[in-house]
Each structure stands twice: as C-alpha cells, then as structure tokens.
Amino acid sequence: ATGRNDMSHSTYANARRRNKEGIRQKWTESWHRDVAAQTGRFAIANRLPPTLKPRQHFTHTPREVYGRLIQCRTGHGFMGEYYATFVPTEPTRCPCGEPRQTREHILRDCPQFTRQRIHLREVSYNIILNEILGTEKGIKALATFIKESSAFKKA
Secondary structure, three states: OOOOOOHHHOOHHHHHHHHHHHHHHHHHHHHHHHHOOOOOOOHHHOOOOOOOOOOHHHHOOOHHHHHHHHHHHHOOOOOHHHHHHHOOOOOOOOOOOOOOOOHHHHHHHOHHHOOOOHHHHHHOOOOOHHHHHHOHHHHHHHHHHHHOOOOOOOO
8 A cells, every 4th residue: 555655656846845845944943053053243134044935135126235235234344343353444433423333323323324214113113133134024124224325335
C-alpha cells in the first residue's frame, strides 16, 4: 500500500516545493537563533524573518531611495557616525550644528527634517528605531521620509 508519504511516487514539482520549504524553515530557525545575539549597526533593523520572495520595499522603491534606505538600515552610509569609524577624513558634525551626526539624530531630532518626520511619527510617534528600521510599516515610512528629504545623501 502506498501512502501520502511515499517518496517514490512524488512529482518533481512536489519534491522541489518540499525542498524549498525545508530550506526556508532551516534558514528561519537559524535566523531566530542568531538574531538575539547580533550586535552592530544592522542588529536593530534585522527584525524581519527570512523570506524566499523579495519584500515590497525591495520591489517598489525607486533605486536611489532604496540605496539610501539600505544605508540607513545598515548604518553604513553618508553620516557622521559612519565617517568617524570608516572615513575619518570626512566631517562627523551634522550641518544643523549637532557635534555628531547619527542615524538616530537624523531620524528623530535634526531640524532639517522636521517636516518629513511626520511619516515616521505615523508609524512610531516617538520614532523608536527598531520599529522604523525593522518593520514593514516602518520601512515604508522611512522610504517616504528619505524620498521627501535629503537625508543620508552625500553633502
């Protein structure tokens, strides 16, 4: 008697589907194990579990905005806190006068972006970074903020 679990009669498409799902499941389990131990600039943004299909912000964001979005999420971009570590010849001061231009300063406090900040506040009134950088709604709001501002652009 052959049952549903008999692998000898499985179709090629079904075998591929099972293999793909198994890989995704192992990847997700590994991600859940590792995410708690992460450190560094991207750790705060790494809240979305792995998926086999590109997320909407990847497919629906203009290229120039997407580049700045990724730079903001990873902390590797045109801002003073990055320059302090990786490009010490570049200024670390914010154009608004803040002694150290950080991702948090740009998103929460910099007076240059007060008008555009409304998009971030719609998702997280206090602009909690892990909500803005690590959730679908936050990333969408961040993309709008970036699109409407000069944030994370080379001065």
